[in-house]
Amino acid sequence: MGKIFILFIALIAFSHAELKGVQDLKFLTPLQQDYVGDISEYVGNAIMRYREVAKDGHSLFGFERTLGFLWQNPLTCGVCHSTLPALDFLIDNSIVTPGLEKIIAYFCGKSLAYEVCLGAIQEMGSIIVPEVMKFLIGPKYACSRLVGVCKNPHFKTADPQDYIDRVLSDKPDFIKDNDYVNAQYRKIAADPNPRKTVKVLHLSDIHLDFEYKEGTNAHCDEPLCCRERYGPAPTPEAAAGKYGALADCDIPVITAESAFKFLNNMDEKPDLIFWTGDSTPHDIWNQTVERNALYATKISEFLQVHLPDVPVFPTPGNHEFFPVNVMSYDEQDPFLKKIASVWKHWLDEESFELFEKYGYYSMPMKGMNNSWENVRVLSINTEACNGQNWYLISQTNDPGNMLAWMEEEFKKMEKSGEKAFIIGHVQPGGGTCLNAWSERYRALMERYQHLILSNFFGHTHSEQISLITDTKNQSAIHVYHAPGSLTTYSSHNPQFRILDIDYATGYPVKAHKYFFNITEANLGNPEWKEQYELTEEYEMKDFSPESFYNLTLRFRDVPGVASRYKWNVGGRPYPLSHYNCNSAGCMKGLYCTVRNFLNFESKDCRGSKRYDFRNNLADSVAEIALNPFLEHVE
Ligand SMILES: *[C@@H]1O[C@H](CO)[C@@H](O)[C@H](O)[C@H]1NC(C)=O
Ligand SMILES: *[C@@H]1O[C@H](CO)[C@@H](O)[C@H](O)[C@H]1NC(C)=O
């Protein structure tokens, strides 16, 4: 029955994460919800404590204390090994699994259309069930680690601190004060001469919808509206506009094309493009590999038609994969295989080969039009830390070897004198990127801070900044950036950023945010406009990590700054008065989010629970189920 329980929780967590209607555990009464809220922190912390105990191979539940001589006894081990597979038939059974899926879909169907729930849950069930079977409650793991009656194989929790200490052990003296990047900005500021800059378009989360239909209901009860199947709008206000809607809708082709045309008509066109993923519409319950690849291909074609000769550095988002979020580094991913051939002309040979296998690559920029010597792009595939990627159940130790690969790249760069931009989709340290992975990522950022120029991500659809801090002192060594989405989903104005990057050093110095006023466009004036330049908007001295740190203090201490930020990040879809963040709690909340790199540290800063089943079921379950890195010793 343990299997069924895990499966049940996993599927609920999934449907909860991806389908908005189930977000508040609506099928529970308020009292039950309170109860869930109270026990979650307890359960999360208890499991983490067991993990500590189980570090060197003891039972996760401390059974050695109760089992006596049966503990790690070949006899008990044999019984465990023969019993677990016998239970498998329960799950294998073609009645039980579909039955379970239907039960969960029934609860989910209380707030959403049943077919939407069932589609999503079936897509996921086909991954979660075999993964859970194969690993988490397979005989090897369960008998050795969960119950602990077998001695071998041995699972060792890999302590993140060991990793951090190792990575930092040869940190050079000249970056000891973690001020290297700030010092570069001070040098740039001290130069009295004008400096050449490179224009980089950062484009993310386009989420086109070929089925978008003007006049349909933009406020349906499903996760994705503005489609024929939801019927005509009941009132003119609720109608999908020609260019999009401030609602749970993705964008029609015409809106994406307007952005590309605008970019092509600019006096100073972008010199290069960072495209950080997510092409498909949000109808995640009804997708296929082919359809997801078609969307990414279509957008690639738009870029080639409208911005020919501009080099593009693409990276896959969580929505590229099928089912959404799910990607195995063990097998050839069908999406990567398909899209690698489309992106081939943007990649060099080595990058193409790596990308096709794992979805990440490292490519020098010197071959491109703008010929940037000694600068490269590390494009990372953040499925390695995505807590909704259920393959991480069995791929627990540095999924895809990506951290090891990055470390090798940095070592080579340190020798050759190269520097790198990092691009990816899910933000490390953010809610959906697992803490265990993010902690290690941060150690790499600290150790190689002098080689990293900046970090660019997407995913949240809002324009976003966050400090990347050092591992001990929490001082700002870098900043990561997200430009906001081209899609309006949910209730954003389409937006992108053009960064001015200092050519001599490679550091970004300005960020111009452009937006498309959907309301105005639907009234007949489709127009892309610069919303602001970031350092001017927030009266910052420069683009240094220290400047951004100072900005976070103003979020916390100066009324008005936090509200303005909240208004800005979605492209100002509603008036400023809509975004009241002038209470001490709200201001501190924003400060905590932007100032801290790790999600757990932001939560500690806000005084909220690290594991919160009630308000954040999916991330909490993911942190508990997938978080630790396990070394598997045969
Ligand atoms: C640690 O942080 C404090 C306050 O931000 C700063 O004064 C100090 O120089 C930092 N030390 C290091 C080693 O980064
Ligand atoms: C899934 O997509 C197909 C093709 O677009 C459509 O006919 C069908 O109604 C969709 N089903 C759901 C549940 O959205």
Ligand SMILES: *[C@@H]1O[C@H](CO)[C@@H](O)[C@H](O)[C@H]1NC(C)=O
């Ligand atoms: C890039 O190529 C285009 C067309 O080939 C050319 O007009 C432009 O000047 C080049 N840009 C740089 C920075 O070399």
Ligand SMILES: *[C@@H]1O[C@H](CO)[C@@H](O)[C@H](O)[C@H]1NC(C)=O
């Ligand atoms: C967008 O357009 C609407 C309608 O013209 C207008 O009321 C609103 O102020 C505009 N928003 C911004 C941020 O310019």
Ligand SMILES: *[C@@H]1O[C@H](CO)[C@@H](O)[C@H](O)[C@H]1NC(C)=O
């Ligand atoms: C940050 O704030 C401190 C204290 O107000 C100030 O001394 C420093 O110049 C500021 N640095 C930047 C880069 O804005």
